[in-house]
Amino acid sequence: MKQALVIGASGGIGAAMVKELEARGYAVTARSRRHDGLDVTDAAAVSRVMGALEGPFDLIFVAVGTLAAGRAPEKALKQVTPAQMARVMAVNAIGPALVLAHAERLLPRQGRSVVGVLSARVGSIGDNRMGGWYSYRASKAALNQLVHGAAIEIGRKRQEAVVAALHPGTVATGFTADYPGHDKVGPEVAAARLADVMERLGSAQSGGFYDYAGREIPW
Template sequence: MERALVIGASGGIGRALSAALEARGVGVLGLSRSGDGLDLTDEESVARVLGGLDDPFDLVLVASGALEIDGAEPEKSVRAIRAQAMMDQFALNAVGPALVLREAGRLLPRDRRAVFAVLSARVGSIGDNRLGGWISYRAAKAAVNQIVHTGAIELARTHRHAVCVALHPGTVATPFTAKYLGRHPAVEPAEAAGNLLSVIDGLGPDDTGGFFDWAGKTVPW
């Protein structure tokens, strides 16, 4: 049986991904802060929880993240930048996935295809940024894209069958996005999960280090 590790399994997308994988007959281990005490902003927590995992996973998905932390809304302009709000964004949306990626060499098998995927966001694309705003969130997602790309280079040296990518799930109707949907069309978590898994199914080692959207199209850095 294939095995998958879903980080952030209590969130809207993480829960939907876990359910979709289980429906495929995949053995899923879902971890979250609320359910398992896995706090991605706490290095000791990540080391303790992930350090207790022994068997490898065919898929590791980091689906955690937040647009608002401690009530700090995305900035409308650079004049609204606050140091603590920016640091909080980096801690959860960039450093947290990096701490999980640090364990990838041990969590992924070396003898077969395996995927390490982090949910990023199109707004983290520097090349696609035409509106400005949301500086802290954008910067944290741009940082995690770099982390994934760098990690993929290193992982390929020891895991030649591995795929390490950043994925943009599209706009998904979850509590995460509820205040910011506006006129943007959104899909339900189950549909987003199906889209993401279809993209993952089509990825090979030549795609490692890439940034792809829910339709499998490359997103500019």
């Protein structure tokens, strides 16, 4: 049986991904802050929880994130505060980096494997035409760079591994409840789409940034 690891499994997309992967025949190991104490802003907690895992996992999905650390996203630079930006960066970029540091050890040495990291289209610098949301945009842009670097590092020893940043679309969860958007989909639909993308990506696409339909997004 194929093995999968979902980090952030108590969130909307993470929980839906657990169910989706189980339906696809994976034995799923789920970890989250709520149920396992995996606070990605705490290096010791990440080391404790991730270090206790053995693997190997054919698929790892990282679904941690915050929109604005309890405040509204900044519409103007004058609204940026060091504390809010640091918190958003800690959850959206530094935390996933600490998790990714364990990924290579947890992947099989031979054969295809995939690491999907939940990002967002607003992290694209080339696609930014609206401005605003400074901390969130910056944190996701930083995350994309970290994922790209991780793909290069992991690929040196695991040449069939795929590591990719993934944009789920606008998903109807508590994360987006206060922000109107067109074409919102449920977490179950988002998880199914992302699972399809992870199953289709090849090693030549490792290090890339893709949306829910598998289309590449500009950096």
